[in-house]
Amino acid sequence: MNVTRELAARIVASRPQDIPHDVQHEALRSLTNYVGCAFGGCRDPAMEIVVRTLAPFSGAERVGVIGRSERFDALNAVLLNGVSSHVLDFDDTIPKNYIHASTTIGSALWGYAGANRVSGMDFTHAFVIGFDVTSRIADAVFPSHYDAGWHSTGSIGVFGATAALGLLMRLSEDEMVAALGIAATQAAGLRETFGSMAKALHPGRAGQSAFLAVMLAKNGFTGPECGLEGPAGFAAVQAGVKSLVSVTERWGVDYDLRLNAYKPFPCGIVVHPVVDASIALHNEHSLTADAIKQVRLHVGARVLDLCNRPRIETGLETKFSAAHGAAVGLARGRGGLAEFSDEAARDPALRALRGRTVVVADDPTITEANAQVDVETYDGRHLSRRVMHALGSVDRPLTDDQLTAKFIDQAEPILGPARAQHLVELCWRIDKAGDVNTVLEAAVAPA
């Protein structure tokens, strides 16, 4: 049996009762974090532009969008939730393959559930399977796909969203094969967009492509038999990978939700060890920007490729700068939304400190999961801090209470304290909802 068909068979045979309890709880953590991050980004300038652009193109169905009062059809709601949940780079990441799985799957699911009655049990099940499909494919083509320049959140997220929506729309095995093939031929998203708003299009656009693929397949549209593994299919063309057998290995035993990470800092995940170490140095030594003569960051090799932008003018660009992550940590002792904003990008003290920072990948014992921050002060001190596991990593995860606090921080400015608290409680028990749309309606902003 070929890989696309074998994967399709496993997806359609999956049942909610198969999901282990710990995985089910991790799904609630991911979904709660997802909704919180959508609030964080729901009034971002990128979001305002997309809302304005799509307004004339929305069909008769009127679906709510997280944190907004405007309503759109389900397909456009997917794009909008994708932008808001990803634009701040505050959403979750699977550290072993760098994919942001929840933003793509979550946005597709929320759009669909706004227009169709979906139980919390089916919703959570679809999310778990979509997440697993995303991460399994991401693993099978890692690192060649990512290193080639693809932003897998879009280019692979489309498969997980297809699996999730395909489950909710009850595709047959043949239809799921077609849907995965129709998804493959829409797989897109380039890392060249990092630092611009265009990056935030990836999850929503992939979610829309998945939605279209599933609806078309359900209606009898035909696709290739081997969309994933064929000679001109996804893995060969977009990763140069020939074997995808690992995609279905240990299916139903291993769940990659167990390896998901939730960000305490809204920036590229490979910068997190730097931020964490820098905050620790700030706190220990009461550092200020003008006390620091020079900073030397020892990081993993991929950080130089992903997060070492030479020119920082906007908040979106700060998210991909290890030097900026060090500067805010060292100078402010914080790495919150305000530290990765347009204001922080232009702050003269931070700008000068970035200019006194060198980023090197010269220590083979340091991977992308670690960092060492060396500081020399004007008064002659040499300070150093090494972080092996940053706060928010799989080995040092945010607690449920920390995730709740992150949610409230982002939702409260939109909903006020009482509604934000009510909504986070609904999210933590979304698997018990009779109709998920009741949760979505509680997430819609007052007009």
Added chain:
Amino acid sequence: MNVTRELAARIVASRPQDIPHDVQHEALRSLTNYVGCAFGGCRDPAMEIVVRTLAPFSGAERVGVIGRSERFDALNAVLLNGVSSHVLDFDDTIPKNYIHASTTIGSALWGYAGANRVSGMDFTHAFVIGFDVTSRIADAVFPSHYDAGWHSTGSIGVFGATAALGLLMRLSEDEMVAALGIAATQAAGLRETFGSMAKALHPGRAGQSAFLAVMLAKNGFTGPECGLEGPAGFAAVQAGVKSLVSVTERWGVDYDLRLNAYKPFPCGIVVHPVVDASIALHNEHSLTADAIKQVRLHVGARVLDLCNRPRIETGLETKFSAAHGAAVGLARGRGGLAEFSDEAARDPALRALRGRTVVVADDPTITEANAQVDVETYDGRHLSRRVMHALGSVDRPLTDDQLTAKFIDQAEPILGPARAQHLVELCWRIDKAGDVNTVLEAAVAPA
């Protein structure tokens, strides 16, 4: 200056009066052929599925779709016109790089013009520039991009459609740079879909991506500065190509519309020499299927990769089979829509003849533009025909009258003879229209 910006500057500086007369006429040939092919496919099963699927998702604007009575918003109209104009593989091709340029640009333009007043002069100008941008980029990354497995009609067509719509929406140079970058990060389409309906999604989906890119850029959405040539941009990631300097060379002097080819046979263009030679043998020797003992096709090497499907069950699959192209030519003396249909796929005499056919790429003097068909009959004759330039190639083009006849063949079953004749006359002078939408309205089917 980098390539994306240089290209953007040339696009936005272009003026209708710059277009040479012969290029202007070729644009009319391409647009007329485009509209005719959209009629050919407008009631294809693939089209019926997409119409049904998109019905709930169409916004307040109601734009006509070629050959249909239903109305959709402009973005959905782009997808629908893309499917109908491409699904039969009867649309034009640039033989030097295999791209179907008109289906993607034409579908984007027709969708936009349905919702916005566009003069025929601006419409034709935008088409010429979009066509040129598409072919220039296709050339710059040929053959690595195509041979890797990309269907460039989608993955590169998105850039031409962006240029065309960007001209109509009067983007500034900065906005055009952003739009090309937002287009790059949506570039998609795999050759694995050949033989399935999913191939027909490429032009419309690329047209929608372009439309979204241009609207977003116009509204201030930011993209990468070097979407085409950056280290994680289109050319590096999707073609392994480093230099794109040829993209703007001889701009305004060379126009690739002069190298466009219009198909007399609705199948992959590399099969055309085979069909042409086979029809000639049929006519000369009054061949029938059961008189033929064996067929040997000498073709260019790429034909084995693109058009040598082992299993033929559907009309869509016949379009990518050199053996099928030979069979219909030899047995029926024709290569029209009926010869590449589900009926032809299942015809026992054609099926048996395909089984007695061998396809080889053993003659280094034969490229994809040529073919030699050798036939051995049961009564002992050895017949052979070599075609150097197939009917419809750049060297043996269809005349304007032949294009009119091809249009009428496809439009008459939908519109009736009088309306079809009226419409083709409108198409031949679309550059003179005060509002292109008057032509589109004449192409809408009666309810």
